[in-house]
Amino acid sequence: MHKVKPEMRVIFILIVLLFAVFLFIPLVVLLIRSLENDQGFTLTNYTDVWSRRDLTRSILNSVKVSALTAFITTVLGFILAYGIHCTNVYRPIKGAVRILVALPMLLPTITYGFAIMYSFGNQGLITRITGRNWFEIYGFNGLLLGYVIYTLPPAFLLIHNAFRYVDRKFIIVSRLMGDGTLRSFKNTVLRPLTGALGGALILSFILSFTDFGIPASVGGTYEVVAGQLYQVMLGSIPDFNQGAVVAIVMLIPAVFGIWLLQALEKLNFHVDKMADTPLPKHRIRDTSFGILSLLVVLGMLSIFAVMFIAPWMNGYPYDLTFTFKHVASVLESGDLTGVYKHSLWVALLTSFFGTLAAYAAALLNVRTNLRWRGITDTISMITNTVPGMVLGISYLLFLNGSSLKGTFTILMLCNIVHLFTTPYLMAKNALSRMNPSWETTGELLGDSWLRTVRRVVLPNSAATVVEMFGYFFVNAMVTISGIIFLVSAQTSVVASKIKELQHFAKFNEIFVLSMLIFATNLIIKVLCEVLQRRRAVRR
């Protein structure tokens, strides 16, 4: 490989500095605050937590509801992925399922809760259509439903990708050898997927355990850790030391989970050559999986239907005549469009600088000989572990007195650090697959390193850059967990504004804003997809 250049060092130092100041130091401050009280350093903050019944109860509740969510999500995710990979379900249905299941990712989780309320509440859309109240939505049931919708897309994607390791030849061979359905299923499908299924379980658990949006909307009196954390930090008697302890408590399962995920990674085995073996026909299996998959996806989406219907009605649920009035009033309100512009601005800043940071970090990691380049891997592991809420609180504790407080910059930085892992891995993946000798060739031809990067490496990974940009953008638009502690009246974004509107039960505004986010994200997604395709073709 080529020699280390000074500009590499400069960029590397910048990236390390960025994460030192906006990841490590805040986390250390968080840890210190959790060990501190008026008398100095002590463990009493931790022992106090165990004596506060509401806190221990909320931890238990969180574990309970997250565990059940993880189980349900994994089963559903598996059914969807199995239907796509191991059945002969009509192809367009497979395609539709794959696209539709990802749609909730384009919305903030806080919207899920309101959609559930307006679907299953006393006057909800689904309640009215079916003529009955299905279940009490506030509390456990609402949380469970919200979490399942929230975690199904990522869990599905994980399992879906792992199905690449399931060789369908084995399924046929196993059948020919006379294995029963169960045995064949166990050996040829479940075994190769163990790692992915475990991963989906853990991922769903962590996501539900640390999400703030859903309990903020349908939590009711069922206390969960995220809600408690918010109350301790921003409630009537804020106690930052206690809050730091709860944040650490929230961090523990996340750390443990990520560690488990890495261990599970080893269970995945890699198949080099995958034959595209056609499956034997099996009508019952195909129809039942087709119907089941559609039911799951449509059921999930039907909950969101109300969001796209209610704001167009005069006075849902009583006056169902069509009107532009709610949408128009939001679009005319300088207050709300201002908030939308803030969101857009933060998302753009995040995706621009985030892509820059993640790409540079990956580039230095894979394509240079810098001595400490492994640090970026460690960074990406830590950013993957720290839940958004914990990060937000660390910033609050660390940067409260600084001039960064209440600026867009801090929101952007929080987002970049919070979302860093996935784009970083995307870039690493793409960059490591490219010819390692390009930089050397470039140097021989008299180009500086940066020039080679700009003229050769970057154009060849353009599709990935677009994908990274899209990831940062969409997630920055919908995230609420981290920024809820950092927004101010002058930098409020849509996701946090929705929480404020909830105070007055202004559901039309909530839904119109959600539709705006959804439409924006959809446009960005489609744009990215088109750009990626075009790049791929050109190459």
Added chain:
Amino acid sequence: MSKSKTFNGLLLTLLAISLVFALVGCSSSKAEESKKVVIYTNGDEEAVAAMETALKNAGYDGKYVLQSLGTSELGGKLMAEGSDIEANLITMSSYFIDSSQSKYHMYKDLSFTTNAMDSYPSYYTPILANTGSIFVNTEVLKQKGLEKPASIKDLTKPEYKGLVSIPNIMDSSTGWLLVQAVITQYGEEEGKQVLHDLIANVGPHLESSGSGPIKKVEAGEVAAGFGLRHQAVKAKASGAPIDYVDPSEGNFSLTESIAVVDKKNATTDLAMKMAETIIKDARKDLITNYPVALYQGETVEDINKPAKSMKFAKPLTVELLEEHQKFFNDAK
């Protein structure tokens, strides 16, 4: 590789870095430069609407940013941040203004005069007052064969099990009105028992919002509730089967006030002008929704005058609230 190449590379890197900082700087200054008055309020929708109308009519449209927060959220911010708070102008439960002032001395004395009926500290003046009372759904009472309650204690009777809704003092200042009444009438010891029985009867109908109970009573989900008196009066007037009962323990009240955070700059002065506008122009709207006369010359209809107006013996402070919150939780 020549020296100049390295130099160029370094230059380019530095350029990129400075660009990053410039952009970041731009984005942050964007938030700081604007001299809009930031208003934090715990007011309900009606109160916010009244204030905004007054401000807009006075030509302040676009010169302020208004942020609504829950009482506990805003209270937490006040007690934690003091004058570092983003807001220039706040409207908030008076006891929180008192407590944050004694902790941080963060408010500027009001520069305008009001003709308030009571006397208030120089740094705030009330914008509205809320009074607590019991209310019932007469239909549900009939249906369940229940007698109309006359006191909070009546609601602890076994026949009210699962049929009472009250606000939670942990989240709602309306919940505090209830606890004040109980402690004043029964003292700590018996009061704890009364609260215990009451909370047992309330069960899942312990509401985080002060308007929660009236909504549940109106919906007929419970027979009786405790909340803001004027909401019950309004519901009754609109023809709903609602009636209000001034409990024998007394009607306690809380005021919400406006105060200017002293940041010693031009924005503070503008905030002061807005405060004056709100007091001078918004009261006529506010009093229709919160019918308690606070200033000379204001009148309210007789139905809005509570039968047994009471005041808690000790001054209302955040410390007292914490004490009462603990009292409430211990009674559970």
